[in-house]
Amino acid sequence: MLIILGGASLASLSLAFVTDSTLIWLVALGVVTLFALFVVAVVNLEQAKRERSEKVRYLPVIEAPTRRVEPPEEARRTFAQPG
Numbered sequence: 001m002l003i004i005l006g007g008a009s010l011a012s013l014s015l016a017f018v019t020d021s022t023l024i025w026l027v028a029l030g031v032v033t034l035f036a037l038f039v040v041a042v043v044n045l046e047q048a049k050r051e052r053s054e055k056v057r058y059l060p061v062i063e064a065p066t067r068r069v070e071p072p073e074e075a076r077r078t079f080a081q082p083g
Contacts (some may be wrong), residue, residue, distance in 0.1 A: 002042070005035040 012028035 002038065005031070005038055007033040 009028075009032045012024070014032045016024040016028040
């Protein structure tokens with residue numbers, strides 16, 4: 001697309017210089033404007049892509065918690081039994 005718009009810009013500008021017609025100059029102005037807007041859009045998209053790749057950092061993998069191990073029977077707290 002860049003090559004097509006660039007070639008159309010060059011062709012319309014050279015035709016406008018040769019013919020020196022107001023209508024051809026307006027067409028050339030429109031084509032060159034489209035070409036410039038396309039180049040600006042491509043540059044902005046590439047810059048946003050580069051910034052996104054620099055800013056995005058992947059978090060480390062978080063492992064699932066393991067099952068809780070119950071303490072042995074002797075280590076558990078006991079309540080006083082009425083006696």
